[in-house]
Amino acid sequence: MKDSGLFKMILASICGICVLFLISPIIALFTFPWAKSIDLILDSFVLQAVIVSLKSTFISLLIIMILGMPTAYYMARYSFKGKKIVETILQIPLVLPPAVAGLLLLVTFGRNGLIGKYISPFGIQLPFTFVAVVIAQVFIAVPIFIRAARDGFEKVDRELENSAAVMGASHLQVLYHITLPLSKNALITGAILSWARALAEFGATILFAGNLAGKTQTLPLAIYTAMEKDVNLSMGIAVCLVVVSIAVLVILKYITWYQEVEK
Amino acid sequence: MKVRLMKTISIIMTLLLIMVSGGCKSSQQAKASKQEINVFAASSLTESIEEVIALFEGENPKVKVKLNVDSTSRLRLQIEQGIQGDIFLSANKKHYDALKQEGYILKGQAILQNSMVVIVPKANLAHIETVEDLRNKCKLVLALREVPAGDYARVIIHSLGSEFGSGFEEKVLNNIVSEESNVKQVVNKVVIGEADAAFVYSSDVTESVKQNVKVLEIAPKHNVRAEYWTSKLSKGNENEYVEKFYAFLINKEAQRIFAKHGFNSIK
Numbered sequence A: 001m002k003d004s005g006l007f008k009m010i011l012a013s014i015c016g017i018c019v020l021f022l023i024s025p026i027i028a029l030f031t032f033p034w035a036k037s038i039d040l041i042l043d044s045f046v047l048q049a050v051i052v053s054l055k056s057t058f059i060s061l062l063i064i065m066i067l068g069m070p071t072a073y074y075m076a077r078y079s080f081k082g083k084k085i086v087e088t089i090l091q092i093p094l095v096l097p098p099a100v101a102g103l104l105l106l107v108t109f110g111r112n113g114l115i116g117k118y119i120s121p122f123g124i125q126l127p128f129t130f131v132a133v134v135i136a137q138v139f140i141a142v143p144i145f146i147r148a149a150r151d152g153f154e155k156v157d158r159e160l161e162n163s164a165a166v167m168g169a170s171h172l173q174v175l176y177h178i179t180l181p182l183s184k185n186a187l188i189t190g191a192i193l194s195w196a197r198a199l200a201e202f203g204a205t206i207l208f209a210g211n212l213a214g215k216t217q218t219l220p221l222a223i224y225t226a227m228e229k230d231v232n233l234s235m236g237i238a239v240c241l242v243v244v245s246i247a248v249l250v251i252l253k254y255i256t257w258y259q260e261v262e263k
Numbered sequence B: 001m002k003v004r005l006m007k008t009i010s011i012i013m014t015l016l017l018i019m020v021s022g023g024c025k026s027s028q029q030a031k032a033s034k035q036e037i038n039v040f041a042a043s044s045l046t047e048s049i050e051e052v053i054a055l056f057e058g059e060n061p062k063v064k065v066k067l068n069v070d071s072t073s074r075l076r077l078q079i080e081q082g083i084q085g086d087i088f089l090s091a092n093k094k095h096y097d098a099l100k101q102e103g104y105i106l107k108g109q110a111i112l113q114n115s116m117v118v119i120v121p122k123a124n125l126a127h128i129e130t131v132e133d134l135r136n137k138c139k140l141v142l143a144l145r146e147v148p149a150g151d152y153a154r155v156i157i158h159s160l161g162s163e164f165g166s167g168f169e170e171k172v173l174n175n176i177v178s179e180e181s182n183v184k185q186v187v188n189k190v191v192i193g194e195a196d197a198a199f200v201y202s203s204d205v206t207e208s209v210k211q212n213v214k215v216l217e218i219a220p221k222h223n224v225r226a227e228y229w230t231s232k233l234s235k236g237n238e239n240e241y242v243e244k245f246y247a248f249l250i251n252k253e254a255q256r257i258f259a260k261h262g263f264n265s266i267k
Helices: A002-031 A035-041 A044-077 A083-095 A098-109 A116-122 A130-155 A158-166 A171-182 A184-200 A203-208 A219-229 A231-262 B002-032 B043-059 B072-080 B093-101 B131-135 B148-164 B168-174 B183-191 B240-250 B252-260
Strands: B035-042 B063-070 B087-090 B105-114 B116-121 B140-143 B176-180 B197-201 B213-216 B226-233
Touching (some): A035 A231, A044 A083, A044 A231, A098 A130, A130 A184, A171 A184, A203 A219, A219 A231, B043 B240, B043 B252, B063 B072, B063 B240, B087 B105, B087 B240, B105 B240, B105 B252, B131 B168, B140 B148, B183 B197
Parallel strands (some): B035 B087, B140 B176
Antiparallel strands (some): B105 B226
């Protein structure tokens, strides 16, 4: 009994160290005198970055869902030859350092790139464009959505789907009336997580899309750029992004809590 | 089959682990007996300062020089935020002066000069034959305005405007597709052929860069004279080698290395 108390204390103190380590930068951020940073945020290049970030992440999220949902559904419901390989490919961006991803996108879609050299004669040049921002974000964030959505689809009771099918529902009807509503929470979680990842995207964007205010400069790039000018300004942007990130976490917690209550 | 594969993999992993841990140990032991000095250098100095450091370390085997390369403005920020350094090499006088005024610099002097050139990729898809052609539609990459190289580029474009007439400056600035955070990034965008043109230091056109780019000179009356300042930082280490390295940068051998990389001596 005494032993288990000691054991628990050791665990608790190690856990405490982790919590302190992770929370201290956020405390530091809020103790920083960023009152004057708020004025600086209203600076036009930050507002431009907000707009670029919102626009690009919104488009990215749409593409991610359009591509990700069918992919996740296919992976959850069917087995085929080489499925393990496809699975691995779909997870590559998760383990790739984003800077490497950016470099790879550049040698793929750049003017002299593997694919880029065939499309650039038609006037489609991707690097340094807004489209490149979206491509970088989709590349980095789509695996997160696919994974979450696939988990959701797999948890749906197959019996329910089967009985609906037996009663004469078509594939699409089953999907729409049974599968999607039952995996709703997983899909929302996946969407929020992948959106947050797209919003945070830095390495691939700066390498593949460049850095131009109002065009390809997203918020994380704006922080990096602001470091050249004024540390107060970057701190201001950092505060905004921290608030957004924490909000994302809170929403996710709420969804999981809601899920448990529903059951 | 699978078992065999696993066995092979685990043997390879073990070997790798032993190699890595062995490597760590020896370098740690070497470190313990060595004095350390920290050098902060503007990114345009990368190759030349690496060579100077190698020479210095060769002559002073008891010293380990740690090099931190970034844009001058970012290095200044790091110094102001309390990251410890001993020697700071600035790509312009402005950041040097600011740090001196704030009390971070004990002493310093101008050591090198550099000028700017325009580089275009060998393929030259945008057909930029002279500096004046920059007004045509092309993908121009500059360093950020706050980075010395970006500041100089804008000064030059402004000055060229007086010769090439109205609208030149505006057209050129409209061609900017990206503002990079340091000059090496700018160079590489042209080297990989994604940018059509860029303003960089003449010293950035190293041997390996030369194979991929064409250099367009800028008339001296429009060009800038970039001055590099070396300085001894006030919050640095208290070891004798800092002073020694500071003096070393000014001596003939070091200056010869800098000259080889396209810098001019200040004297």
